[in-house]
Amino acid sequence: MASDNDTSRASGYIASHVIKLLLEDGGYRVRATVRSLKDEEKVKSIKSAFADAKHELQLVEADLVAADSWNEAVKDVKYVIHVASPFPNSIPSNPDQLLKPAVDGTLNVLRACAESGTVKRVVVTSSICAVYDPSLPIPKENEESKTFNEENWTNGEDPHLDLYAKSKLMAEKAAWDYVKELPDGKKFELVVINPGLVFGPLIFNQMGTSLEMVKRLLDRSVPAVAKLSVNAADVRDVALAHIRALTVPEAAGNRHIIVTSNVMMKDIALILQKEFKPQGYHIPTMVVPNFVVWMNSLLDKSYKLVVPRLGRDYKFETKRMQEVLGITPTELEKTIIDTANSLIERGVVKKPKKARKTKEETGAGD
Template sequence: MAETVLVTGGTGFVAGWCIVALLKRGYAVRTTLRSLSKEPSVRAVIASAGAPTDRLSFAVADLMQDNGWDAAMAGCDDVLHVASPLGDGSSGDRHALVAPARDGTLRVLRAAVKAGVKRVVMTSAAATARPPLASERTSDETVWADPDDPQFDAYRVSKILAERAAWDFMAESGGATEFVTVLPGAVFGPLLTRDNLGSVQIIQRLLEGKPSALPKLGFWVVDVRDLAELHIRAMVTPEAAGQRFIAAGEFMWMVEIAGVLRSRLGQRGARVPSRTLPNVVVKLLLPFMPQLRGLAPLLGRRFPLTAEKAHRVLGFAPRPVADTVIDCAKSLG
């Protein structure tokens, strides 16, 4: 009988690719939805990616509610906790998403420990391992970001505090259940659905010619398909237990991403901007660009980061970021 893996947040970008990868490997997958009304569309999306759906089942559970999690966990061998509340960086309250992210994570972990699952792999964020901007230290798994650091917006603060709370809980109450966290950079790659675009909004806006000139911002990018594979390796590799893993490929400036789109998409990339904006101009425009407000401290910065541990322990081998960008753009239609 196939092992059963619970994947939280089945409508999400990363969760969808985790489900596809697990089903193609022969696992049975149960995924959580806030309403079963989404089941037909999720099943169709997973099938469209070439995955068999006869071993895919659904459970109703909400990160903000206690009800449903025990039933969702029943009979599961492992858990990929991927779901998390999303923010657009525009909230003035940097702690606005902390409660849903932290409390939702703890609900999942309590139910997992109670059900006796073997291992929980949680999706965190590379920002949780980012040192202060003034530091020359390389971002790696030994670093814990300071949630009070002004470089972090509400979404990243929620990720930092949720991961900290998760490790504290598992140290005190995890019992025999093992725990691993995966810390991805900016997640690009082909969409399975147009819901919850997340980082992919950056590519979409560039294709629309927005903004007309580019801020000097860059990202450590990971392909969503490589990230899904890494979650599974983190789930099955014995040496991964009790570890954090940064998941990132190459660093790319927005102007480099734009250049890839223009050079490889032909007419489809004709509207992609090529001009850059000086940092001082971007800062003046930030009050009118709420989606970039959370990235303001990173203007012009290429902070050092390493995913060596994921390469060494999990055999992480990310594909070229240029290919990821193009596959992402093509999936946008």
């Protein structure tokens, strides 16, 4: 039996994979949001990407910071997945540019759900940076294990916490607080997904920070790699986590960390080098000293997000991901290679003049 499901921001990186899985399941009718239905090119692109689905994807207009726009979006809907959230490539000069839409957007969606009378469960996308963010020192209670789980919360009072992490933390806390205070007649179940840095193939050319990282290694717009620890997640695992979170009873009222593995930035570069060097790509694998990254941060704001994280060694438990949601993490090598092939095939990264065809183009492995 089909059940209506509302997913925010249809063209987003994670949201597009969530929609893909929902439509492939065949048991859901999916309504997704776009900023404007007047953007005919975008609407056509989204519709065509899911044209073969059993049920046609319905698109409606909604704006994160426009509260009234969400009432129609969640009308007669049973499940809601709220994915949309601003992600900066550099630190904005005005904190409210990031904090306000993250918090207000989440609350606007939840308020509409509470008033709908039909919504039974909402899944909200948060981040591991709401559990622990490496822009801050590792707390004393975690110093020995350097390991974090869903019981941990990032210290939002620390003035050194970067704005993106703070926006995710504030939005998630606001969601839990709001649902806790709802009267019985308006209550619904809340589930939170806390993914790591998300990699994997694109459905649309929506570039996040993680994909920009792979792009820069492929096109060698960076000469070396930073001493940076990465808790990676495959976008397909993250999307599946959202789908499972809709119906698994034990998921209700809980957070779920979604991480594939903890690796250094150099490990990602080495995976790319092994696979793509024969295709004519020259991947930088030399680790740059921390002080060089710091000096670059004086000239390029995007490096300021990296500097506090240099040299941090930490990891996350994924027990709930595997035991509650039943997800086996995708191998990191597959995730990174699929990411790179997607960037190349979609023209985000140019092919070298003497590049050989990718496996997908030759049909290898079929």
